[in-house]
Amino acid sequence: MDGSIDDKSEDSPSSSGSSQPQNLSTVVHTITAVPTAIPNQPVEEDGEGHLVRTDTDIGIEKRREILSRRPSYRKILNELSSAEAPGIAKIEEDKEEEAAITSIQTTIPSYVQTSAGQTIQIAAANQNELTTQGLQTITMTNAGQGAVTAAAMPAGTTIVQYTQGDGSQQFVTVPAGEVQAYQIRAPSSLPAGVVMATPTGITSPQQLAEESARKRELRLMKNRYKNREAARECRRRKKEYVKCLETRVAVLEQQNKTLIEELKSLKELYCHKAETE
DNA sequence: GTCTGAACCCGTCAGGTGCT
DNA sequence: AGCACCTGACGGGTTCAGAC
Secondary structure, eight states, rough: OEEEEOTTTTGGGGGOOOOOOTTTTEEEEOOOOOOOTTTOOOOOEESSSEEOOOOOHHHHHHHHHHHHHHHHHHHHHHHHHHHHHHHHHOOOOOOHHHHHHHHHTTTTTTEEEEETTEEEEEEEEEGGOOGGGGGEEEEEOOOOOHHHHHHSSSSEEEEEEEHHHHHHEEEEEEEETSSEEEEEEEETTOOOOOOEESSSSSSHHHHHHHHHHHHHHHHHHHHHHHHHHHHHHHHHHHHHHHHHHHHHHEEEEEHHHHHHHHHHHHHHHHHHHHHHH
């Protein structure tokens, strides 16, 4: 790993526990390299309550063993439901779920990268409504702006404006001169709603390097988004799986009770019969 | 009112798995 | 081999109940 991106403060405003859509017009540009914990290594307490990683291979092997034995929740649950009693729901991508996923996809933010390596998030209420046709640029003169805005934006800052399908307008700002250097396009390789801005007329190696770094960052961003969704799904399935197991336990306990009762009554019947004979 | 620990949720990363 | 997907682990945030 070349250092992870600590984007919790801005890239993930919803990390507070509520999974709301990310705020409109959020500027996403904090990319801080921090040492990441290496997961999947055994952990020990250091005596002060702090967790310290150790290098014992036992933990790794154990985990491998567990991993190699454990199929996905989807598989487990589906097997359970096919082999077991009714009432245990199969995990499948029903239409409701698909609809939900679609709605998530259509509300994801869009990103435009600047040449400074910053990523500006364009939050579109519906990605289908984010069209290049709706894009306009306004170059600020820095005169007569409101106090806060003027202070935050240097002269010549360009505002990218786009109009959404519902008529509402969104603005993002880009440092002077950068917008002119970009073509806004939506490549098919990006997730829905992610707009990539590519500089035109790149010639120098430095620009190429910058561009490849930008592409890498966009790819990572795309992966993170996908993985975020995947993690949500995984947790949902896990919950469902646990619920299913709980239901199964309850059913089996009830069966057990019934069988014990049956055994009791049969025993009594047998004893009674033996006495009379 | 403040502290604290537990429970829960979320995003991210790494590594495994299955498919092409 | 490369890719997409899945899931465990981790760290951080929030909420809430109980102790002081």
